Amino acid sequence: MAASAVTWSGLASIGRACGHIRSxxxxxxxxxxxxxxxxxxxxxxxxxxxxxxxxxxxxQTKDEPRRPAEIHHxxxxxxxxxxxxxxxxxxxxxxxxxxxxxxxxxxxxxGAKIIKEVLLxxxxxxxxxxxxxYKSNLYIAESFSxxxxxxxxxxxHGRGMFGIMDKxxxxxxxxxxxxxxxxxxxxxGFDQAKEYVQQLRNRTIIHSL
Amino acid sequence: MFAIFxxxxxRSQFWxxxxxxxxxxxxxxxxxxxQNIKYAASLLDVRLVPVLVPVRTKKRYFIPPAVNVKERTQxxxxxxxxxxxxxxxxxYIERPINISCTAGIFDPYVPPEGDARLSTLSxxxxxxxxEQLRQSAASQLSIRKIKDHDPDxxxxxxxxxxxxxxIDAHAALTxxxxxKLHSLVTERCYxxxxxxxxxxxxxxxxxxxxxxxxxxHTRCPDMISKGNxxxxxxxxxxxxxxxxxxxxxxxxxxxxxxxxxxxxxxxxLERHLVNPYGSWRLHGKIVPAWAPPKDPIIKTVMIPGxxxxxxDEFESLNYQVPKPKAVQWYK
Numbered sequence: 001m002a003a004s005a006v007t008w009s010g011l012a013s014i015g016r017a018c019g020h021i022r023s024x025x026x027x028x029x030x031x032x033x034x035x036x037x038x039x040x041x042x043x044x045x046x047x048x049x050x051x052x053x054x055x056x057x058x059x060q061t062k063d064e065p066r067r068p069a070e071i072h073h074x075x076x077x078x079x080x081x082x083x084x085x086x087x088x089x090x091x092x093x094x095x096x097x098x099x100x101x102x103x104x105x106x107x108x109x110x111g112a113k114i115i116k117e118v119l120l121x122x123x124x125x126x127x128x129x130x131x132x133x134y135k136s137n138l139y140i141a142e143s144f145s146x147x148x149x150x151x152x153x154x155x156x157h158g159r160g161m162f163g164i165m166d167k168x169x170x171x172x173x174x175x176x177x178x179x180x181x182x183x184x185x186x187x188x189g190f191d192q193a194k195e196y197v198q199q200l201r202n203r204t205i206i207h208s209l
Numbered sequence: 210m211f212a213i214f215x216x217x218x219x220r221s222q223f224w225x226x227x228x229x230x231x232x233x234x235x236x237x238x239x240x241x242x243x244q245n246i247k248y249a250a251s252l253l254d255v256r257l258v259p260v261l262v263p264v265r266t267k268k269r270y271f272i273p274p275a276v277n278v279k280e281r282t283q284x285x286x287x288x289x290x291x292x293x294x295x296x297x298x299x300x301y302i303e304r305p306i307n308i309s310c311t312a313g314i315f316d317p318y319v320p321p322e323g324d325a326r327l328s329t330l331s332x333x334x335x336x337x338x339x340e341q342l343r344q345s346a347a348s349q350l351s352i353r354k355i356k357d358h359d360p361d362x363x364x365x366x367x368x369x370x371x372x373x374x375x376i377d378a379h380a381a382l383t384x385x386x387x388x389k390l391h392s393l394v395t396e397r398c399y400x401x402x403x404x405x406x407x408x409x410x411x412x413x414x415x416x417x418x419x420x421x422x423x424x425x426h427t428r429c430p431d432m433i434s435k436g437n438x439x440x441x442x443x444x445x446x447x448x449x450x451x452x453x454x455x456x457x458x459x460x461x462x463x464x465x466x467x468x469x470x471x472x473x474x475x476x477x478l479e480r481h482l483v484n485p486y487g488s489w490r491l492h493g494k495i496v497p498a499w500a501p502p503k504d505p506i507i508k509t510v511m512i513p514g515x516x517x518x519x520x521d522e523f524e525s526l527n528y529q530v531p532k533p534k535a536v537q538w539y540k
Contacts, residue, residue, distance in 0.1 A: 055457075056408050056457050057457065057459040059453075059459045060458075060461075067458045067459055067460060068458075069456075069457075069458050070458075127511075130456070131460070131462060133508040133509055134509070135511075
């Protein structure tokens with residue numbers, strides 16, 4: 001408990017004090033969010049999403065496999081519901097960028113147009129600033145929506161009653177990674193059922209005769 | 210002692226009375242100021258302390274966008290905001306001007322075409338052409354002017370110093386040591402060196418100098434007012450260096466760390482002569498028109514092509530990629 005409390009306060013202080021300073025990952029633990037042993041929850045991720053583009057990795061040697069480029073992009077305070085945006089975000093996870101753009105082009109939801117703009121921006125950023133060679137060679141590794149700041153208004157009911165109406169806003173986050181998307185093994189229901197039965201069969205009764 | 214005790218009590222009694230009366234008056238005013246300011250004027254007592262007029266001083270961090278805005282033009286909105294009490298800070302439209310360095314290279318040196326090339330011309334002729342600093346009268350005049358202001362300057366010792374400044378500046382660039390870099394490089398040269406390199410890793414090494422560096426050109430322009438002298442000295446340097454540029458993810462973008470290359474450079478160093486605390490700093494580089502083209506970067510880049518009409522095919526157009534003109538430019 002104490003460890004997590006320390007890191008949370010450390011992260012908060014870093015976020016407050018030096019938001020504009022670029023972080024260099026040269027083996028030092030100055031960027032706490034990059035160290036894998038720390039607990040990074042989705043809420044902590046979304047606050048520093050733009051800053052994740054500022055990490056610099058040390059140069060690779062010739063025998064190391066080429067590190068794929070990662071581009072983080074987001075749009076804040078979109079006038080749309082985070083739950084409705086979730087459906088689109090879930091749709092795009094794991095797709096190539098071209099496939100994602102075509103799907104969004106023919107989707108009727110309001111958020112689809114916005115996400116398409118975000119993806120195009122991210123693609124352009126990748127080619128211009130992050131040294132990505134082929135703009136189609138990107139896939140969507142992470143895509144999720146978060147709650148933005150709500151405005152409160154009054155909704156008038158009958159008999160002098162009122163309700164507080166929330167004008168919802170959401171954020172949309174996307175992480176593009178260079179390369180081909182990883183193959184996700186499609187598990188059929190039959191396979192899952194077979195696994196379940198096998199698990200049941202593997203049970204043993206201990207301390208039995 | 211009894212008398213003192215009595216005066217103390219009387220004094221404290223006096224203050225207590227004062228305090229209660231003040232409290233009562235404040236309490237009297239508090240509800241009024243909270244509710245309706247219009248009626249406060251009638252209840253004001255001129256003898257007492259002036260009433261506290263409430264002013265909204267709490268800063269609103271989020272002002273929701275105005276709905277049903279009647280005032281459309283900017284001036285109307287401004288007057289309404291000012292009437293409401295919104296204070297907008299005065300905007301200073303300023304443009305910073307740097308006076309410690311000039312904005313460019315004045316009367317630049319044009320390097321002769323056959324420099325550092327094995328040519329069929331006679332060796333003596335080439336030597337004569339390249340080594341003659343004395344030919345240019347303007348250079349001699351400017352050297353004399355520099356020596357007036359800086360007695361330590363000499364054309365024999367300066368090139369070594371210039372090379373050292375160059376090596377130190379590039380070493381500071383690889384480490385990205387901003388303070389040191391600013392002291393070694395002028396404000397005009399700094400953004401050109403640093404642009405785009407913030408999230409990249411540079412690995413640069415000076416292997417050796419193939420020829421001793423030489424001063425080839427000097428000029429002493431004066432900016433704005435007559436006495437404000439800046440000295441610009443061009444130094445020719447032929448050396449061997451290695452450079453490797455890695456992008457944000459540690460992948461090689463340009464160059465090779467192990468392969469040294471022969472580089473012929475014309476560095477321009479500048480100093481604000483009138484300033485007693487000025488120092489010689491790298492101001493820029495001159496890239497001659499006949500310089501060989503640089504190596505292409507490792508990745509493939511898309512360049513915009515010609516606009517096609519609906520019936521056309523790109524292959525049938527025989528489009529030639531336009532090559533840039535060979536002109537001398539300054540880095």
